[in-house]
Amino acid sequence: MYSNLQFLLNPFFLLKVMILVMIFVFLVFMLIVLNQVRSMAKRVNQPKTPLIVTIGIVILLAAASLFLTSLVIL
């Protein structure tokens, strides 16, 4: 009856879920960081602030693409 759920006990499946959860938590964390950076940039404007925000967005996009990639290939 439960033979279809056997994959839940597969260690690779558990590893996949663990990696996905970790990347998702990291994504949420980076979103919070970017939000804080944006609010700081509003408070004190400095000439190089756009560069800092851009680097943050690049890291966020890298994490998002990693999440999607791992969702597909793992």
Add this chain to the structure above:
Amino acid sequence: MADIFVAKKKKIELKDELPPIKKEVTPLFETELKQEKKEEKDQRFAHEELFHFRNKEVSLFSSFHLYPSNVFFKEQEEGEEIILLLRKHFMTNFPWIAIAIIITIAPVIFFIFRSYFPVPPLPDKFNVIAFLFYFTVVGAYVYMNFISWFFNISLVTQGRLIDVKFIDIIYHDMAITRLSLVEDISFTQSGFLRSLFNYGDIFVQTAGEKLNFDFLAVPEPDHVLNIIENLMGGQKDVQ
């Protein structure tokens, strides 16, 4: 009568040919005022060591800036000019930079000596994802540490001190006090690295709501002290 009339006409033609000369003459009191302001600035920054910090573009890694261009804050009043922008000395970033280098090299070392580690065999796709995720986290670690340093700034204007704190991402705070409320100001510079790279802590006691303003590990603390002193007109207390 007719001759006089012709002569007048010629004069008018000449006037038309000449380009209009417009010379704006600034009133004498304005020129004196500008000169006084310039002299005041020169006196305030009479230290030759500080000249190379003036009127330069604020770079990504600068921690001491006189008259920073294109820098302004939300609560800035009209006509208020930022005289000094301070951050912690870049040397204070050394610990996390060292950690970042170590954790970047660590996987390479692990790969070279992998036979010594009891690692269970995993499919390549797991290894690739783990490898990419690891370096994304390292990048985020560097980024977070850098922005913690970058947004932790202190500003000195003609009439106010502004201290912006950005610690551990979830905590940020902005404190402002008027120079007229400053009661005491002192600086401490102790330790080998601090003496070598010339940075120290400046402690400002105020009569305002926030009693203490600490500018920690700022470069050229003696000059910063002098500048704030000249702005407020007080006595120096060097420890």
